[in-house]
Amino acid sequence: MRKKISVAIDGPAAAGKSTVAKIVAEHFNYIYVDTGAMYRALTYKAFSEGINPTEEQQLFSLLTQTEIVLKPSEHGQLVFLDGENVTAQIRNNEVTGSVSEVSKHRSIREEMVRRQQQLAKGGGVVMDGRDIGTHVLPEAEVKVFLIASVEERAQRRYQENAQKGFSADIEKLKEEIALRDKLDSEREVSPLKKANDAIELDTTSMTIEQVAKKITSLIEERIR
Ligand code: CDP
Numbered sequence: 001m002r003k004k005i006s007v008a009i010d011g012p013a014a015a016g017k018s019t020v021a022k023i024v025a026e027h028f029n030y031i032y033v034d035t036g037a038m039y040r041a042l043t044y045k046a047f048s049e050g051i052n053p054t055e056e057q058q059l060f061s062l063l064t065q066t067e068i069v070l071k072p073s074e075h076g077q078l079v080f081l082d083g084e085n086v087t088a089q090i091r092n093n094e095v096t097g098s099v100s101e102v103s104k105h106r107s108i109r110e111e112m113v114r115r116q117q118q119l120a121k122g123g124g125v126v127m128d129g130r131d132i133g134t135h136v137l138p139e140a141e142v143k144v145f146l147i148a149s150v151e152e153r154a155q156r157r158y159q160e161n162a163q164k165g166f167s168a169d170i171e172k173l174k175e176e177i178a179l180r181d182k183l184d185s186e187r188e189v190s191p192l193k194k195a196n197d198a199i200e201l202d203t204t205s206m207t208i209e210q211v212a213k214k215i216t217s218l219i220e221e222r223i224r
């Protein structure tokens with residue numbers, strides 16, 4: 001049997017992390033963990049309970065009473081919050097606009113990292129986020145840091161919206177992405193940062209297939 005390793009995929013918003021992480025995980029029959037979905041689920045619950053994203057203690061207490069389950073399905077990964085399927089809701093603008101505020105708190109990050117490490121315990125995992133290579137899985141055998149220009153990333157989100165039948169303002173998307181990148185990179189606790197031993201891939205002019213192939217070959221080299 002081939003060795004089952006851990007793969008960390010980090011990078012800024014809309015760099016293509018979850019799309020390629022899913023493809024790669026499927027290829028190797030690995031577990032895929034979208035850590036952003038966990039922060040989004042907590043942010044969504046905080047809104048429904050009327051908790052302000054700046055209130056660390058209240059958020060932490062909420063998190064300790066919250067079950068977040070990620071389940072693979074043929075329609076992609078589903079996210080269950082206390083048993084309720086919130087896969088679509090956690091992508092709404094309200095959540096996207098506040099998730100960086102919620103995820104900057106130390107106690108929240110510590111608890112999320114604990115849960116993420118638990119999910120990755122057995123190896124055979126592809127995890128994507130902002131701090132996977134630096135904090136969650138510092139021993140991951142393969143670490144990739146995906147980047148792309150902000151114009152390209154806004155364009156990708158624009159097209160994603162169009163495919164779902166929504167219209168979006170590309171300049172607004174660009175602003176939202178740039179602001180979230182700034183907040184995620186400048187926060188004090190485990191900011192978005194390339195791990196020293198991560199391989200940086202600029203995907204601006206790469207197709208999804210090219211990126212997935214590159215990561216697949218990096219994994220192949222490690223499990224041979
Ligand atoms: O998919 P998208 O790039 O829009 O974001 P995401 O991966 O769903 O993550 C949403 C937000 O959660 C990020 O902007 C970060 O603020 C936070 N996050 C984090 O702090 N650490 C992670 N490991 C993953 C996400």
Ligand code: CDP
Nearest residue numbers: 013014015016017018019156160206207208
């Ligand atoms: O997870 P993250 O926020 O980094 O990005 P994503 O949600 O996987 O990708 C954002 C959008 O870009 C998706 O609609 C992908 O299909 C698209 N994409 C692309 O067009 N070219 C790539 N090389 C990677 C992703």
